[in-house]
Amino acid sequence: MVMRTHDGSAGDVDYGSLGPGYASYRRPDERIAHVIARALGDARAVLNVGAGTGSYETEAHAITAVEPSLAMRAMRPARLATAIDAVAEDLPFADGEFDASMTLFSVHQWSDAAAGLREMRRVTRGPVAVLTCDPARVRDFWLYEYAPDVLETEARRYPPLRLLTAALGGTTTVEPVPIPLDCTDGFNEAYYGRPELLLDPAARQACSAWSFVDDRARQDFDTSLRRALGSGAWDDAFGHLRSRPTYDGSLVLLRATR
Numbered sequence: 124m125v126m127r128t129h130d131g132s133a134g135d136v137d138y139g140s141l142g143p144g145y146a147s148y149r150r151p152d153e154r155i156a157h158v159i160a161r162a163l164g165d166a167r168a169v170l171n172v173g174a175g176t177g178s179y180e181t182e183a184h185a186i187t188a189v190e191p192s193l194a195m196r197a198m199r200p201a202r203l204a205t206a207i208d209a210v211a212e213d214l215p216f217a218d219g220e221f222d223a224s225m226t227l228f229s230v231h232q233w234s235d236a237a238a239g240l241r242e243m244r245r246v247t248r249g250p251v252a253v254l255t256c257d258p259a260r261v262r263d264f265w266l267y268e269y270a271p272d273v274l275e276t277e278a279r280r281y282p283p284l285r286l287l288t289a290a291l292g293g294t295t296t297v298e299p300v301p302i303p304l305d306c307t308d309g310f311n312e313a314y315y316g317r318p319e320l321l322l323d324p325a326a327r328q329a330c331s332a333w334s335f336v337d338d339r340a341r342q343d344f345d346t347s348l349r350r351a352l353g354s355g356a357w358d359d360a361f362g363h364l365r366s367r368p369t370y371d372g373s374l375v376l377l378r379a380t381r
């Protein structure tokens with residue numbers, strides 16, 4: 124059985140306690156949206172699991188959204204479908220009810236990722252798209268030098284890609300998703316060429332990994348990154364990223380068909 128917090132949150136993050144900043148820092152990025160749209164193809168009825176505030180839901184699809192956190196559901200814009208209060212591991216839908224389904228930046232939070240993906244496979248006739256991070260690549264990012272605990276946490280949370288593909292069954296492709304320099308969706312790697320933006324505590328708050336480290340670790344990060352930016356050490360090592368149009372980090376899109 125999936126444990127739920129007071130807010131209904133069903134994963135390893137209590138969105139009821141994280142505050143209302145998520146939607147302003149995690150705005151869907153149009154280039155990433157394009158990659159997701161391509162994976163969904165010409166599907167009409169699309170299920171979005173762990174839908175949050177509705178990022179990447181478009182009018183091109185008839186969306187059914189599943190979101191367990193009350194705080195997240197409350198932040199969804201009025202123009203979007205009201206999200207159903209349910210969890211990935213136990214979807215309240217019939218077999219093959221949807222043309223396609225997607226879960227974006229969510230599977231690493233589930234208590235049982237394999238069970239949730241098997242449920243998505245069960246209720247979906249066509250492709251299942253999973254936007255996630257490859258844990259084998261998470262530590263390759265410069266942030267590891269300044270906040271190792273944050274990325275160690277991430278490397279532990281993200282399920283191995285082989286676990287995801289095994290749960291999805293059928294044929295699964297894994298496509299790296301290039302991250303644009305001005306990415307509007309503020310996950311950690313989105314700031315690869317704009318390190319100053321990660322000094323904003325509210326930007327960090329919108330990436331759940333930071334809620335797993337204590338104030339001391341956050342303060343140490345702030346001090347060491349500020350020092351490296353001030354001395355030029357960050358730019359000596361990573362300054363080339365400031366003008367790199369896209370970054371191939373750990374972000375991947377899995378697309379599973381039967």
Ligand SMILES: C[S@@+](CC[C@H](N)C(=O)[O-])C[C@H]1O[C@@H](n2cnc3c(N)ncnc32)[C@H](O)[C@@H]1O
Binds near residue numbers: 125174189192233
């Ligand atoms: C980082 S947010 C991503 C939200 C949205 N997909 C996006 O791209 O902005 C992760 C979401 O997964 C949801 N979640 C966590 N555990 C879940 C579960 N077991 N079943 C369904 N959703 C879950 C959280 O409540 C949260 O809204």
